[in-house]
Amino acid sequence: MNNHTMMTDEYELTMSESYFLDGKKDEVVYFDAFFRSIPFESGYAIMAGGREIVDYIQNLKFTSDDIEYLRSLNTFDEKFLNYLKDFHFTGTIKMIPDGTPVFANEPIVTVKAPTIEAQIVETCLLSYLNANIKFATAGRRMVDAAQGIPIMEFGARRADGPEAATMASKAAYIAGCVGTSNMLAGKKYNIPVMGTMAHSMVTEAESEYEAFLRYAKTFPNNTLLLVDTYDTLKSGVPNAIRVAKEYLIPNGYRLKGIRIDSGDLAYLSKEARKQLDEAGLTDAKICLSNGLNPKTIASLLAQGAKIDTIGAGDNIAAPKERVGCVYKLVAKEMDSTIDPRIKVSDDAIKTINPGYKKVYRFYDKETGYALGDVIAVHDEQIPLDGYTLIDPQNEFNRKYLENYTVRELQEEVIKDGKLVKPLPTVQEEQKYCASQMETLYPEVRRLENPHKYYVDLTEKLLQLKKELIGEHKAKVTEGPVLCKKK
Structure with a gap:
């Protein structure tokens, strides 16, 4: 209060x-x-x-x-x-x-x-x-545009202050987003909290594979890897697949998914889906982010992008x-x-x-x-x-x-x-x-x-x-x- x-x-x-x-x-x-x-x-x-x-x-x-x-x-x-x-x-x-x-x-x-x-x-x-x-209106338009694809609200860092960030998380959840990255909103309103990893974890490590393996060992039941730090299709997705095959699957786990946060999201998601499926990881999810708004979401769907979840930040927590x-x-x-x-x-x-x-x-x-x-x-x-x-x-x-x-x-x-x-x-x-x-x-x-x-x-x-x-x-x-x- x-x-x-x-x-x-x-x-x-x-x-x-x-x-x-x-x-x-x-x-x-x-x-x-x-x-x-x-x-x-x-x-x-x-x-x-x-x-x-x-x-x-x-x-x-x-x-x-x-x-x-x-x-x-x-x-x-x-x-x-x-x-x-x-x-x-x-x-x-x-x-x-x-x-x-x-x-x-x-x-x-x-x-x-x-x-x-x-x-x-x-x-x-x-x-x-x-x-x-x-x-709430921004969040609901995202939900409508996504046509049933879950929207995760990731906008806390883009908001105009902590109180605005928490209100945005709460309002977006009411409007239909499935969860938030904002821990305070999760605690205050019992909203599901969720997230992936940041590029900093990849660049801090000696290699992308090392970063992915460390994260998988820490959260084997919730391994969702950010694959666009260096090269999505030549490095990120192959390293995610390698971690799945060399560590997760032998230890009784599955790769939860990958997140792509830059580049041609429609093209990259389709190619990443092919690589994952060919590796037997048909259950691995693809999360797309990077300043998405209702129009870009609608465009991605029209292009046949392979999307299982969406991370949305700026255009919910700090719309113009x-x-x-x-x-x-x-x-x-x-x-x-x-x-x-x-x-x-x-x-x-x-x-x-x-x-x-x-x-x-x-x-x-x-x-x-x-x-x-x-x-x-x-x-x-x-x-x-x-x-x-x-x-x-x-x-x-x-x-x-x-x-x-x-x-x-x-x-x-x-x-x-x-x-x-x-x-x-x-x-x-x-x-x-x-x-x-x-x-x-x-x-x-x-x-x-x-x-x-x-x-x-x-x-x-x-x-x-x-x-x-x-x-x-x-x-x-x-x-x-x-x-x-x-």
């Missing part, structure tokens, strides 16, 4: 002091976290980061050292600092479960809390979501893409009612969906495939006898659904500051993710030019949004706009 309370932006605290001194600390507000576009040009993203958010919320507390540091800045009022001494989270958090396929503009996390509490948690909450969704989650105030409790708020922008994509909301997913009763998601006002009920999806970007684009089931995606995980129920294990989340991916049409899952998944608004929410935009334009004012009471 970690206390990351101070991992917040300075303006979260200055705004909070302003709320405090203005007597607004007990006013209840609603924030939504969401992203505006799916990374990697993917048809889906994978929700992750909920575990870290829960741990963060449960350990939210300013220490005496924190208070002293804030005091030393000569920025904050002493009354506000005294308030922070007893600060803890008392609100409610709903989120879509980790491992769920999610899409742009739908609320993945909703925070209902007193103003200051909801404000201070923004920075860390977004940080956890941005990192974990990126890692970013998720870009945002955290926007969408409602405020006033006079026992929930008043929607909206942020309007000249850039239409940045005009948010207002109000306290729910997200529903429709499934075809016969096939089980997900038909689309609908964002609704919180008190709306979705009929089960027929429903019309409305494209918020083009109201004339409508699709009528029937013979479906409906599921509300967000679940309450924190209520009045307390954990509602124990979180699932990462093993349970991995099984859940796999089952949820099976509900997506193949066209949504394809690596290039995926079909766009429907995320629509109910007619009630769409009209509310239009009304608030209209009020904003009429008043020509800045900031949030109250919905007129009927």
